[in-house]
Amino acid sequence: MTQYEPVIGLEIHAELQTNSKMFCSCSADYSNAPEPNTFICPVCTGLPGAMPVLNKKAIEQAILVGLSLNCSINEFNTFARKNYFYPDLPKGYQISQYDLPIASKGFLDILDDTESPMRVVVRRVHLEEDTAKLSHEKNYALVDFNRAGVPLLEIVSEPDMRTVEAALSYATKIRAILRYLRVNSGDMEKGVLRFEANVSVRPSGSSELRTRTEIKNLNSFRALTRASAYEIERQIKVYENGGEVVQETLGWDEAHGVTVSQRGKEDAHDYRYFPEPDLPPLQLERTWIDDIKNQLPELPDAKTARFISDFKLTPSEAHLLTSEQTLASYFESIVANSKSSTKTIHSWIAGEFMRYMNDSGLALEEINLPAEKFAQLIDMVTDKTISGNSGKIVLNEMLKSGGGDPQEIVKVKNLAQVSDTGFIQEAIEKILSDNPKEVEQFLAGKETIIQWLMGQVARATKGKADPNVAKELLVKALEERRK
Numbered sequence: 001m002t003q004y005e006p007v008i009g010l011e012i013h014a015e016l017q018t019n020s021k022m023f024c025s026c027s028a029d030y031s032n033a034p035e036p037n038t039f040i041c042p043v044c045t046g047l048p049g050a051m052p053v054l055n056k057k058a059i060e061q062a063i064l065v066g067l068s069l070n071c072s073i074n075e076f077n078t079f080a081r082k083n084y085f086y087p088d089l090p091k092g093y094q095i096s097q098y099d100l101p102i103a104s105k106g107f108l109d110i111l112d113d114t115e116s117p118m119r120v121v122v123r124r125v126h127l128e129e130d131t132a133k134l135s136h137e138k139n140y141a142l143v144d145f146n147r148a149g150v151p152l153l154e155i156v157s158e159p160d161m162r163t164v165e166a167a168l169s170y171a172t173k174i175r176a177i178l179r180y181l182r183v184n185s186g187d188m189e190k191g192v193l194r195f196e197a198n199v200s201v202r203p204s205g206s207s208e209l210r211t212r213t214e215i216k217n218l219n220s221f222r223a224l225t226r227a228s229a230y231e232i233e234r235q236i237k238v239y240e241n242g243g244e245v246v247q248e249t250l251g252w253d254e255a256h257g258v259t260v261s262q263r264g265k266e267d268a269h270d271y272r273y274f275p276e277p278d279l280p281p282l283q284l285e286r287t288w289i290d291d292i293k294n295q296l297p298e299l300p301d302a303k304t305a306r307f308i309s310d311f312k313l314t315p316s317e318a319h320l321l322t323s324e325q326t327l328a329s330y331f332e333s334i335v336a337n338s339k340s341s342t343k344t345i346h347s348w349i350a351g352e353f354m355r356y357m358n359d360s361g362l363a364l365e366e367i368n369l370p371a372e373k374f375a376q377l378i379d380m381v382t383d384k385t386i387s388g389n390s391g392k393i394v395l396n397e398m399l400k401s402g403g404g405d406p407q408e409i410v411k412v413k414n415l416a417q418v419s420d421t422g423f424i425q426e427a428i429e430k431i432l433s434d435n436p437k438e439v440e441q442f443l444a445g446k447e448t449i450i451q452w453l454m455g456q457v458a459r460a461t462k463g464k465a466d467p468n469v470a471k472e473l474l475v476k477a478l479e480e481r482r483k
């Protein structure tokens, strides 16, 4: 039986976070519009004679993205009309870039499914405008032009990915970079970041490129991976049954988990591209591009490498912390304020803190816990002022109340750890005399019972007994009963 290999390329559409739209001064913040069709003007609704004007900030953001993806920035840019009819496109064409995109020939290094590094070539990054938004009702559709004309960046990769996991890894990293650059919120539920996957399959080991299909409008990582995996299987079945894959545009039916044909694939010539007559070519100054280059923040790869070398973290620990720029700087602020080891600080963040974030559904920006307070708490556990368990209780208290002084919480909740052997000894003696059966079991060789007894000690001392001291005393007390 023939073994098949998937060939995947991604087109990523990202709305840019500018104040105004791509070609007019209407607000681009359409998700905060009071009503549909309020952030509109003659330009973005395509009224005859209205003239587009370029948004400088959008160009700057596009250059930032191009540089981050190791692209060449093209100093000479032109805009083109992409002609097609759809009710969400009032002009009957979209202003886009065709033969001269703003950035091209870049690459992004990712980790594939076996965690080995691989390079995906970025073919081009170009600027265009978003369409209006259609809401389909039962017998009619509604159109809202607030989104029409919002700056949109299209990032096109070569078909370099050979597994669904590699495609996911590439998409995840693009999202992280866009968020690092603060040019896109990455909020896929709001549709500000959308994927299109070009998928084909070929016999393993061959280098031919077979007919591909294009799955449009994938609005989540889950949809991207499920749709690609489904399409790979579907195409393999077509070949196995002696058929041919037809080039077409597909949609993803999330509810039924299948791809559905939307239309035969159009080629570029179907759009009748021609130069946009209302916008002169855009010549970028080299010095401006250099200025923008100087604004580039430290990007995920560089930050990960630095975290590994400076903080002695493993690659996976560093990856977790650098997945979000805000999380990485939060970690660094805690490190700067704490005497505890970076490993310890990482495990507090990766453990209890992220659990709270997941459970509460809050983003880091919404959590009001100053790094100095978190550092203070971690240090109290490190220097054994409180036990690890008490530390978790205090942390949750601080998270819920939005800050608070850890020392104060320890006092109020009476959580200070006790190494005073007399107090612990007393508790142990009482537990052993209250539980003769368990003591018997221990003496008969059931050593695991010690865990249960330690639990009793923790309960009796309300978690305040230093566990190392308690265990030592407990073992000693049990051994004494052997005599």
Ligand SMILES: [Zn+2]
Pocket: 021, 024, 025, 026, 039, 040, 041, 042, 043, 044, 045, 149
């Ligand atoms: Zn407008």
